[in-house]
Amino acid sequence: xxxxTTLIILGSGPAGYTAAIYAARxxxxxxxxxxxxxxxxxxxxxxxENWPGNYPSITGMQLMDNLYNHAIFYKTNIIxxxxxxxxxxxxxxxxxxETNKYICNSLIIATGSxxxxxxLSSEKKFLGKGISTCAICDGNLYRNKKVAIIGGGNSALxxxxxxxxxxSEVHIxxxxxxxxxxxxxxxxIIKLSLHKNIILHQPYIVKDILGHENFGVTKIKINQxxxxxxxxxxxxxxxxxxxxxxxxxxxxxxxxxxxNGYIITTNHTKTNIPGVFAAGDVTNNIYKQAIISxxxxxxASLDAQRFLQNI
Numbered sequence: 321x322x323x324x325t326t327l328i329i330l331g332s333g334p335a336g337y338t339a340a341i342y343a344a345r346x347x348x349x350x351x352x353x354x355x356x357x358x359x360x361x362x363x364x365x366x367x368x369e370n371w372p373g374n375y376p377s378i379t380g381m382q383l384m385d386n387l388y389n390h391a392i393f394y395k396t397n398i399i400x401x402x403x404x405x406x407x408x409x410x411x412x413x414x415x416x417x418e419t420n421k422y423i424c425n426s427l428i429i430a431t432g433s434x435x436x437x438x439x440l441s442s443e444k445k446f447l448g449k450g451i452s453t454c455a456i457c458d459g460n461l462y463r464n465k466k467v468a469i470i471g472g473g474n475s476a477l478x479x480x481x482x483x484x485x486x487x488s489e490v491h492i493x494x495x496x497x498x499x500x501x502x503x504x505x506x507x508x509i510i511k512l513s514l515h516k517n518i519i520l521h522q523p524y525i526v527k528d529i530l531g532h533e534n535f536g537v538t539k540i541k542i543n544q545x546x547x548x549x550x551x552x553x554x555x556x557x558x559x560x561x562x563x564x565x566x567x568x569x570x571x572x573x574x575x576x577x578x579x580n581g582y583i584i585t586t587n588h589t590k591t592n593i594p595g596v597f598a599a600g601d602v603t604n605n606i607y608k609q610a611i612i613s614x615x616x617x618x619x620a621s622l623d624a625q626r627f628l629q630n631i
Contacts, residue, residue: 323399324423325351327624328415330403331430333360334610335600337387338617339428339624344394346625351424352391353417356402359384360432361564361601362610364454365475366482369504371611380456383610408574408593426595426628428620429571429583430613433564433601438470442529443560450537451529451558455479462557464488468540470526471561472496477505479559484518491553493521493542521551529558566602580605589620595631597623 327350329339340352362368365380374383391398401417408427415422435453437443443451452458455469459482467487469480472494483490492509499506512518523545530539530552541552566582568575576584576592582605583598585591591598599616601608 321419322421322423323351324412325349326424326628327351327426327428328353328413328422328424329428329430329621330415331355331360331432331600332358332388332398333362333384333430333432333600334387334614335430335432335617335620336360336428337384337391338614339430339599339621340391340396340398341387341394342618342621343624344391344396346621348625348628350397351422352396352398353403353415353422354398354400355431355567357432357434358400359388361435364456366456366478368610370609387614403570406570406574408571408596411595413595425631426624427597428589428617428624429568429575429591429596429598429602430600430617430620431567431570431602432613433566435560436563436565437560438526438562440526440529442531445533446529446531446537446558449533450531450556451560453560455483455559458557458559459483459486462487465556466554467491467557467559468493468553468555469559469561470494471563472499472501472522473561473563474501474505476559476561477501477509479561480518481505481508481512483559484512484516487557488517490518491521491540491555492518493524493526493540495523495525495545497523524551564601566605568602587623589616589623595624595627597627 329352332354362380367377369377401419405416407414466489468491524542527543528541531537589597597620599620600613
């Protein structure tokens with residue numbers, strides 16, 4: 321089926337939903353296409369403590385439900401589809417989805433990012449058999465069992481705190497001597513490592529993941545960076561939280577990207593293609609905050625409105 325519209329918003333995270341709210345209030349003819357990760361990575365976040373107005377905290381899923389319902393309140397046309405091909409070299413723009421073909425005059429790219437993996441062959445072998453990137457999704461499978469978390473950022477420490485109430489032991493493995501998370505999270509982790517079941521391994525890197533093809537992960541082999549000594553830890557689950565990469569592969573030969581694959585924008589949300597705007601984690605490798613993505617979605621929507629008015 322072919323669908324024509326003035327504006328398309330790609331993505332259903334904070335940037336996409338915020339862009340939709342502003343586009344709807346401007347009475348634009350537009351469609352929001354969710355992609356295959358509805359709600360984005362924030363749906364996997366256990367506790368959001370820094371979203372203005374929601375204190376002391378709100379879950380990532382609750383926050384995304386609120387943004388979704390806000391967009392629906394303004395009668396946003398939300399379509400569950402995933403774009404597999406994009407032609408931005410001609411106008412109007414053409415997007416091919418798994419279900420429909422879309423034609424539009426303007427486009428907001430808010431496709432977010434996806435989790436990185438270690439790149440080990442054993443990692444692929446045990447994916448879904450003890451290896452996960454989401455503790456809130458899979459943590460309950462490891463009740464009273466030993467688990468490991470790979471990473472040292474906000475997501476890694478948040479999920480370690482969550483798992484400390486479920487697992488018997490939580491081993492945090494980080495390649496640096498210091499964490500790169502918010503100070504409040506670091507303080508919580510240090511306190512839990514002194515008085516509870518969190519065990520810190522710094523600076524260590526993962527050398528191998530061991531297990532049985534029928535029973536899944538059983539051990540993780542780590543290497544101390546300074547001494548090169550090896551340690552093998554018995555674990556039933558491993559959560560990999562080492563960052564993410566932008567979902568920009570559809571546009572790599574059409575839109576200007578930086579060396580890491582992030583969309584390059586000028587004047588906040590404009591890409592090198594007139595009428596195409598970008599917002600959220602596809603452009604930002606520095607702040608990585610939901611509120612920043614939401615604000616960028618607002619700016620992209622306003623920029624798209626001005627563009628459409630001028631044509």
